[in-house]
Amino acid sequence: MAAAIPEVDYELDKNCIGDEEKTLSSSEPGGTVHDPEKQIQSNAIGADCTTTDSNPQLLVTFDGPDDPADPFNWPLPRKWGIALLSSLGGLVTLMSGTMMAPALSEIGSDLDIGDATTQMTLSIFVLSFAFGPMVLAPLAEIYGRRRVWIISSLWYIVWNTVCGFSRSNGLMIAGRFFAGLGASVEFAVARPILADCWRPSERGQAFALNSFIPLLGPAIGPILGGVITQNVGWHWLFWTVSLFDLCVIILGLVVLHESYRPIILSRKAARLRKSTNLPYYTDFANIAPSTKLYAALTRPVRLLWTQPALQLVSLFLAYNFGILYITLSTFATLFTTQYQQSASTSGLHYIALVVGYTIAAQVGGRLTDKLWAHLSRKADGATAPEYRVPLMVPGAVLIPIGLFWYGWAGETRTAWIVTDIGAAIFGCGIILGTQAMQVYVLDAYADYTASASAASQLLRSIFGFAFPIFAPQMYQTLGYGWGNSLLAFTFVAIGVPAPLLLWKYGARLRAMGKPQW
Secondary structure (H helix, E strand, O other): OOOOOOOOOOOOOOOOOOEEEEOOOOOOOOEEEEHHHHHHHHHHHHHOOOOOOOOOEEEEOOOOOOOOOOHHHOOHHHHHHHHHHHHHHHHHHHHHHHHHHHHHHHHHHHHHOOOHHHHHHHHHHHHHHHHHHHHHHHHHOOOOOHHHHHHHHHHHHHHHHHOOOOOHHHHHHHHHHHHHHOOOOHHHHHHHHHHHOOOOOHHHHHHHHHHOOOOHHHHHHHHHHHHHHHHHHHHHHHHHHHHHHHHHHHHHHHHHOOHHOOOOOOOHHHHHHHOOOOOEOOOHHHHOHHHHHHHHHHHHHHHHHHHHHHHHHHHHHHHHHHHHHHHHHHHHHHHHHHHHOOOHHHHHHHHHHHHHHHHHHHHHHHHHHHHHHHHHHHHOOOOHHHHHHHHHHHHHHHHHHHHHHHHHHHHHHOHHHHHHHHHHHHHHHHHHHHHHHHHHHHHHHHHHHOOOHHHHHHHHHHHHHHHHHHHHHHHHHHHHHEEEEEEHHHHHHHHHHHHHHHHHHHHHHHHHOOOOO
C-alpha cells in the first residue's frame, strides 16, 4: 500500500490562505496538497477571512516562527506535561464508564430496580459522550481550550459525586448522564490541545500516550470497582473517582496553558491595546459574538453532514468503539460462565487488553512519525493527511483476528491464557486503528480540530451505547464463538475497505466536502 503516494488535489480556500500550497511531486498525477502545519499557523492569524481597513502594522501575529508564545515552540517538558494531563483526564472519563460493572447487582438491589434498568445506569454515561462534544468543542473554539476543560471537569465532579448519594433510579440515571456530559470534554479538547502543541511530524508518540492511558480506564475500572464495592460499598466508587479527578484539575491549573492560537493572539492584542491605546486587532476578531457562537455551535453537525471523508472515518470509528464496548461489557462474563471463575478473578483478565494497548501504543506512536517522515520525503517534502492511513491496515487485520481467537477459545474452554492472548491481539488492533483515524481527522480538518473531532465522536458514542445492549442476547443465541465471528465478519466488510478507500480516494473525498465557516 505504501508503494505509491495517493493523488492529492485538496483545494484550499484561496481567500484565506495565500501560499499555503505545495505541488506534489511524484510519479503519479499530482495536484496541490494540504500542509497541516502551515494551515494551523495561517488559521492562527486568519481564522476569519473578512477584510479590514485597519492599519496592517497593527495586525497582531506571532513574532516569527520561533516565537515562544506559539504552542509549537513551547518547551518539551510543558508539552509532555500537557499530554500526560490530557491522558489522565481521559483515564477518568473511560474508567467512569465501566467502574460500575461489578457493582450493578448491588446498585440494582439498593435502588430496587430490574436488570435492564440497572444496565441503563451504566450505558447512559457513554450515550452522553455523543452530545457533550458537539457543544463543548465549539465552545472551546470560542472561549479557549483551558477554560472549557476546567469548567467541564468541575461539572463532572459535581454530578459524579451526586451519583454516590443517589437513593432513586431517576437521580442515578440523571447524575450519570450529566456527569458524562462533563467527562466528554476529553473527547472534545484533548486531541485538539495536542494538535495545538505538536507539529504534525511530531505527533505520533504524544498521540500514542493520549490513546494508551485513557484506554486503561475500561480495564482498570472493573478491577477497582470490584475491590471498592466489596470493601467499602458502591457509593465510594463515585466519590473515589471524584477525588482523583479533583487532583487532576488541580494539576491542570498549574500545567495546562491556553493553547488555541486565536485566543492567544486575541489576548496579546488586548494587552497591546491597553498599554498603547492603539487599535491593535486580529483578523479573526471581526465577527459579531452572536454570529461566532452560532457558527461554532453548528459547525460539528455541518462538518459531519458535508464532509464525505469525515463520514467514512466516523463510521469506521463507530464500529471500532461499538465492538470495543461489547468486549468490555462481556469479557468478565465470559470467564464467569465458561471458566466458572469468581467475579474478582474474572476482572483480572482485563489486563490482557492492557497488554495489547501497551504494545500498540509503543509501536504505533513511533511508526506514525516515521511513516509521516518517509512519505513526506518521497513526495519531496509535501504532506497530506492520507500519510496516516497505512497504520489503519494493521488494525484492520488484528481486530478480526483477535475477535475470532478469543471468541472461539472461550467457546471451546481452551486454557484461559489462550483466550487472553486473543483479547490482547484485539486490543492492539483497536489502538492502532483508532489512533491512526483520529490523527487523520486532525490533519484533514486543521482549521477546526475540536469541531471535527467532536463530529467524528458522535456515531462512535452512539454505537458504544447501543452495542452492549444487544450483546447478551447475541451471545446467548450464538455463543461466544459464532457471536464474535459475526462481529469479525462485519468488521471485515467495513474495516478492510475503509483504509483502502481513504488511501486512494481520500484527497478527492476531502475536496468534495463543502467549505465550512
